[in-house]
Amino acid sequence: MNQPNSPAGAENHSMHRRTFLAATGFAAASTAGLAGCLGNSGDGMPVVEAEPMASPVESTAVSWDDLGELDGDITIYSGRTRDQIEPLFDTLEERYDGLNIILDRNDNQDIVNLLKEEAHSPADLFYSQDSGALAEVAANDVTQELPADIVDAIDDNYLANDNQWMGVSGRVRAILYNTTEWEDGSDALPDDIMEYAYDDRFEGRISTRPNSGTFRGFIAAMIELEGEDEARDWVRAMVQDQEITLYGGGSEQAEAVRNGDQTIALGNQYYAGRILSEEPDAPIDVAFTTDDAGSLFNISGVAVLDTVSDGELVGEFCRHLIAKEAQEFFVETNGEYPVVDGVEYVGELPSPDELSPPDFNLGNLDLELQEVRDLLDDEDMVVGR
DSSP states (O other), X not given: OBOOSOOOGGGSOEEOSSSTHHHHSHHHHHHHOOGGGGSOOSOSOOGGGOOOSSSOOOSBOOOGGGSOOOOEEEEEEEOSOHHHHHHHHHHHHHHOTTEEEEEEEOOHHHHHHHHHHOSSOSOSEEEESSHHHHXXXXXXXXXXXXXXXXXXHSOGGGBOTTSSEEEEEEEEEEEEEETTTOTTGGGGSOSSGGGGGTOGGGTTSXXXXXXXXXXXXXXXXXXXXXXXXXXXXXXXXXXXXXOOEEOSOHHHHHHHHHHTSOSEEEEEHHHHHHHHHHOTTOSEEEEOOSSSGGGOEEEEEEEEBTTOSOHHHHHHHHHXXXXXXXXXXXXXXXXXXXXXXXXXXXXXXXXXXXXOXXXXXXXXXXXXHHHHHHHHHHTTOOTTO
C-alpha cells in the first residue's frame, strides 16, 4: 500500500471568520466537551411543528422568492470544505440582512464524536459530506424530525428512514481514469467494481481515499450487497496485491490522475467534473460500474439537532437548501447532482438518468459504519500508517 506524503488538504480543520465559534468553538469543545454551555436553549418549537414561513417546498424545486425571509443566527457544524458551501452561505447572507450563519468546520467523524459527547450542543445543524455520518448522529438521538413538506419533496432514497436527516446534493461513486494511459476509455475498464481488486492491469496504478465518508458508505453498501467476507477480501486484495495508493483529499487524488501520477482512482465523480469544467481537454474522465456498490449514489446533507432554539428559522433555512437557487449552485459550482426535480444537470459528466446505481437505501448505513471502520483498520487501509 502506498501513501502520498501529503496532508489531508482541504479536509483539514478550519474555522470560519464569523462569530463566537470562530474563537471559542470546535477546537475547545472537541477536547473539553463543553461547547453545549455556549449555545442554544433547545426550548424553542420543534422544527417538525414549524409551518413554512411562505410557500412549502415541493418535489419540483421552488424559488427562494417563494420562501420566507431568513432572519437570525444559525450555527452549523460542517464536514464540507469551504469552497463547497461558503459561497452559497455568503449569497444567503447578502440576500437576507438579518441572517448570520455561524460556521464551524471539521472532519466529519470528529463532528460525529463531538455530538455524541456534548451534553448540549451550540449547533442548530450538522452539515455532512455523506449520509453515513448523518445516520450515525441520528442513531444517537441528538437530531429531530424534518418538516412534512421537506420530507415529501425529497426522494425516499435520499432521506433518513425516520426523517431525521435529508440529502441536499448528490454524488456518484466513479472510476476516475487518465485518458492518455487508457486511450480506449471506459470500454477498457471493468463495469464490475469487484474486478478492480483482482485485475493485474491495476497493480500499482490505482488509488482511493479511505477516510472519506462516501468511501465508507461504499464499503458499507458492498457489505450489504456482496457480503462481509467478499468485501473484506476485496479490501485485502487492494492493499496487498494491487498496492493501492491512499489519499487524504479528493481534489488531490483527482489531480494525481490528471497528471498521470495515478492512472485509476476510485472516488466521487464531481472531482473529475470540476477539473473538466475548468480545463475541458484535461486528460481525465470517469467510468461507472453497473448496479453495484462502485456506482453508489450518495448525498451530502443536513440533520437538524435537538438543541435548536428557533425551529421556524432552521426549518426555513433547510427549505432554502433544496430550492432552485441552491440546487443550481451545487450543480454548477460543485459538479454535484440535484436532489429535487426541476433543476437540470449541466456538468461535464453523465446525468443521473444515464447511470445505473444499485437500489440501495442510504438510511440503512447507520448500523454498519463501525463495522466498516474496523474492517479498514484490520486490513491496513488507513491514511497515515
